[in-house]
Amino acid sequence: MEKRYSIHPSQAKHFDTSEIRKNFLVEKLFLDDDVSLCYSLDDRIIIGGIKPVSKEVKLEGHDFIKADYFLQRRELGVFNIGGSGRISVDGKVYPLQNRDCLYIGLGCKELIFISDSDSEPAKFYLASAPAHKNYPIQHVAFKEVQGDEMGSQETANKRTIRRMIHEKGIQSCQLCMGMTELAPGNVWNSMPPHVHDRRVEVYMYFDLADDAVLFHMMGEPDETRHIVMKNEQAVISPPWSIHSGSATSNYTFIWAMAGENYTYEDMDTFPISDMK
Ligand SMILES: O=C[C@H](O)[C@@H](O)CC(=O)C(=O)O
Ligand SMILES: [Zn+2]
Numbered sequence: 001m002e003k004r005y006s007i008h009p010s011q012a013k014h015f016d017t018s019e020i021r022k023n024f025l026v027e028k029l030f031l032d033d034d035v036s037l038c039y040s041l042d043d044r045i046i047i048g049g050i051k052p053v054s055k056e057v058k059l060e061g062h063d064f065i066k067a068d069y070f071l072q073r074r075e076l077g078v079f080n081i082g083g084s085g086r087i088s089v090d091g092k093v094y095p096l097q098n099r100d101c102l103y104i105g106l107g108c109k110e111l112i113f114i115s116d117s118d119s120e121p122a123k124f125y126l127a128s129a130p131a132h133k134n135y136p137i138q139h140v141a142f143k144e145v146q147g148d149e150m151g152s153q154e155t156a157n158k159r160t161i162r163r164m165i166h167e168k169g170i171q172s173c174q175l176c177m178g179m180t181e182l183a184p185g186n187v188w189n190s191m192p193p194h195v196h197d198r199r200v201e202v203y204m205y206f207d208l209a210d211d212a213v214l215f216h217m218m219g220e221p222d223e224t225r226h227i228v229m230k231n232e233q234a235v236i237s238p239p240w241s242i243h244s245g246s247a248t249s250n251y252t253f254i255w256a257m258a259g260e261n262y263t264y265e266d267m268d269t270f271p272i273s274d275m276k
Contacts, residue, residue: 001037001046001064002026009240013223024218025227026234029204030082030123035059040236042200043129043174043258046074047234050113050124052085059111059126069109075131076104076111077165077177078124079254081206081232085122088112089137096122099142099179101164103172106131123232125204127256131173138170145169147181156246157188166264176257176264182250189253193221193242193275194267199259201243204234207252214247221270242270 007023015023026038029049035057037048046065050057059076061067070076078087080096087094089108096102104111115121145164151157163169163178176199180189205214208231218241219225227235229245237243239259 001039001062003064004038004040004236006041007238009220009223012219013225015225020225020227024236025229026236029125029232029234033057037062039064040200042236042238045200045202045256045258046128047202047204047256048126050126051082051121052113052115053118053121057113059113070111070128071104071106071108073106073130074128075106075135075173075175076126076128077172077175077256078102078104078126079177079179080122080124082115082123083120084116085124086114086116087124088114094137094139096139097141101140101170101177103135103138103165103170105135105137106173107134108137125254127175127177127202127258129173129175129258133173135171135173140164140170151186151188153183153186155188156186157191158183158186159189163264167262174258174260174262176262177254179252179254181252184250186250187248188244188246190244192269192272193217193244194269195221195240195242196257196261196267197239198261198266199257200239201237201255201257202234203237203243203245203253203255204232205229205245205251205253206232208247209249212247212249214245214251216245217242222274222276224275
């Protein structure tokens, strides 16, 4: 498990390229037959990837969280961005097609991740936050989720936002997760930018062409920096930072938030013309 410290904005603005990447970018999420985890001290969110290929892969307790099992004090949201697969939770099996989401609450003990085929393995992307009570396990299929159309072709930000784990969807303690899909020919997300001091947020970009790159914008709105990202990488956005991106082709991303305010609409938008 990798650990990332919380960073003060007055420190972040002095980071060079390698420091900004080391502190905020998560480069490798999907390792064959393995679990890859990153623990951020911002709201203690854990993000990670699990890619079972030739065997089942367990998500277990870790010395770093001093937990006998992973969900002893946490809740978990999982999206499958690969081939079809399944998750066994204390012996009960939940199938996940591509883009389906599963919420697993506090106290569930045995978590086993399985791919249906080794030629097209599942890729489970996960986010986890501390939890205080158990909410029921819930599955939501991608096709069941009504999307909100945002942006326009003229401003190259036509996209569909789908909220899966949130106040009016799958219930959780503090985790809020969803997926945003850019229409072909559109490249901008989350512009005008916003911050939410009450929550950390992590974006995981995928379905980005192998020869494409994404410029993820971060920093205080009048002190911005960028990180060049590739397909299937994640980036931690501290509560004080904007999180917006533009790429050389369209893409999809999963956003995950945790913190003290669970309300999706709690965002402080910053006018584009005032950005620096
Ligand atoms: O706090 C909310 C998140 O940043 C995202 O949901 C925004 C987003 O998907 C978008 O504008 O494209
Ligand atoms: Zn946000």
